[in-house]
Amino acid sequence: MQYLYKYNAHIGTLTITSDGEHIIGLWLNDIDLKESTEIKEVGPTEIAVFKEAKSWLDLYFDGKVPGFMPPILTNGTAFRQSVWKILCEIPYGEVITYGDIAKKIALQLGKQRMSAQAVGGAVGSNPISILIPCHRVVGASGNLTGYVGGLDKKARLLELEGLDMNRFFIPNSPKR
DSSP states (O other), X not given: OEEEEEEEETTEEEEEEESSSSEEEEESSOOOOOXXXXXXXXXXXXXXXXXXXXHHHHHHHTTOOOOSOOOBOOOOOHHHHHHHHHHHTSOTTOOEEHHHHHHHHHHHHTOSOOXXXXXXXXXXXXXXXXXXXXXXXXXXXXBOOOOTTXXXXXXXXXXXXXXXXXXXXXXXXXXX
16 A cells, blocks of 8 residues: 655645655656555655655755655666665755766775666766755756656756856756
């Protein structure tokens, strides 16, 4: 059994799923959940982890550092898990490049180098957006690239965290 909670944020409705103890998904867009999974939609107070997630998101969208993390559970390859762990270490209001993450992974694995594109694939498959802050990853020259929720939402999340958006290049966007 999985549980679903829809959180209304100023950037749109977030769809959050849980196994009853952990957050297992958070998306900025509507998603198609597997038909084989039984899903029950609930409010934020019916499942304790949703109450924690709502508190975290309320603080975050008020422009505050939450200071705690609701329990999360991810499924993925060892490589993806290692990338997601690095994402969780990116401080609020800071960004890192795909290449920087690739260098960290290469160092962890004792390799000379790691593909930034492979890192991009792992970042893009992050199942728990915002809580695992994939929006804090940018291209090598400061380009805002590859965000499942859309580059406009990525920019809004970074602005919320106090970043000066004039330092980033947003493809197909009017000059600021």
